[in-house]
Amino acid sequence: MSTDRFKDLPIHSYQSIRGDIQTGDLLLCSGSYPVSKIIKKVSKSRFSHVSLIFQWVDRLMILESVESYGVRIVPLSHYFSDYRNSGKPYKGNLYLARHSAVKDLVPNKLNAMLRRGADLTGQPYDIEEIVKILASVVIDDLTSIRNDKYICSEFVQECYKKAGLSFQDDGRGFIYPEHISKDPSVKPLYELIP
Template sequence: MAIQPDVLQTLKPQPYDSIREVVRDGDLLLCSANDGFSRLIRWATRSPWSQLGIAFRLEEVDRVLVLECVEKIGVRAVPLSTFISRTSSGVHPYPGKILLARHGAMAAKTRRKPWKKMAAFAFQRLGDRFSQAETFKIALRIAVSRFGRRLHPSLGPKDEFICSEYVARCLKAVGVEVPWDGLGFVAPSDIANDPRVEAVAQIRTR
């Protein structure tokens, strides 16, 4: 089922230690934040969701990492504990709420077979940075989405993404397509509205 609009009010926040134990490879971190760029995303999509990350467990070193694509930095990986405690610009505590969610198609994936394709794409993009021109294209896609216009092919994402475009490409690597209306950009709300995505728990930010 899709993420319900009132999920952040109906799910009681759970502490980090309990959440860490249930996170699976490919789980989604949906954020509803109040910083400037987050407000822009929420304005463009008329939804509470402003940021999105994807989780991977590294059992060999006992770490849970969140990969995300953020303004001014590009694609980065941070420990889950860092992701829920501060923004990419260092604002602490995290100015908003975070939901752990799971795509139903991931239950059928294994790390040994097609699953590796997702991890390979996700980690291959680490360190990709945005130029000013790429950041402008992203902002333009957001504005186009707000006013319901279709996107000219030249403005589509190539190696520059916002967070949800990055996660959508990770999912696509294992044959999972995110349904969206083709207006502007794939938004966090598009992934939250996918009927195959369900809420797991709200994470207590700190």
Template sequence: MTVPDRSIETLPALDYEAMRAALRTGDVLLCSGTQIFSRVIRWATRSPWSHVAMVLRLDLLDEVMIIEAVEHYGVRLIPFHRWLTENKTKARVFPGDLVVARHRRFEERAQGEAMRHLGKFATSRLGTPFGAGEIVKIMVRIVAGHWNRRMPRLLRSDDEFICSEFLYRCYQQIGIEIPWNGLGFIGPDAFAKDPEFDPVVRLAHHAFDDDHPVNVR
């Protein structure tokens, strides 16, 4: 079906509690951010999408976690409520817009050994910050993507990823390929353009009830 750009405005808007209940493991959070690095990604991809992250539900612990690759930390795993509030502004709990997308075949593919492969790949990269040289490689790939340049092997991703490259590799572990043109880098927009992804809901701009603190679980 793909995730249209207008999903930012037209999807049903949920508050934190309702969205937390609706999320499933494997859901992709498509973000349209307003920070500097987010604007660079949007410029490079000519799309509103600047970041993607993936949901991991830990129902035994009553926790919803977000796994992602970010420029300051590398790959990290963080509770959903903290992920929403760590960069909040006065206007919004999340500095930008957030849409949930769901791959039609994720649940079918993410079974048994395949899910273990995904988990092992994702968690083995936790907690390793990018070095300066890795950041440079990432930035070159982003700029090359804007100009539709094919990436020399030397500058291709090894273990340093931007968010969408990391999720692309995660999905590969369960036999799902996210289509893209092979030029520059795979951007967040590739997930939105994949017809196997359906838009689900978006985050309300005022996601938390005024009567509750932002550190609720």
């Protein structure tokens, strides 16, 4: 399955579809930051980042692992107005997607997913994994080694596993945003704009 499925999606402002977003939805990002460009090039993907969305009271929040912070929880609205506390939106394209099984998850499975994300909050970003991913382009026999650090897609995979769902990796244990976006169970919904 190709990420071409994300081309020509309906474009909606975040505020106009905010009520349609569900716990367990995915935010897929195609950034124009230097690190984002490297990730997209190495993974041969349109995507550089993925995060997990959840509803908390009347707020939409993101569980994610990012280079500068590690695993964190932030309001989804930050992507549209104050990314990196800059007072500006995220530089790049943002897409909303939904795993087909999430809507059928019983509350305890969704809670297990979110509990795992909350338990990992504060864990460091896995810089070594990114270096290995970059090196794997040249050295084909590298494999991913599990540790207590997470790149974005490893983190999302870890959360989804607690709900009994998982995504296919590259066969060597590496998982990129590309693998999640190409999963046949992941349905592209919208391109989001501020």
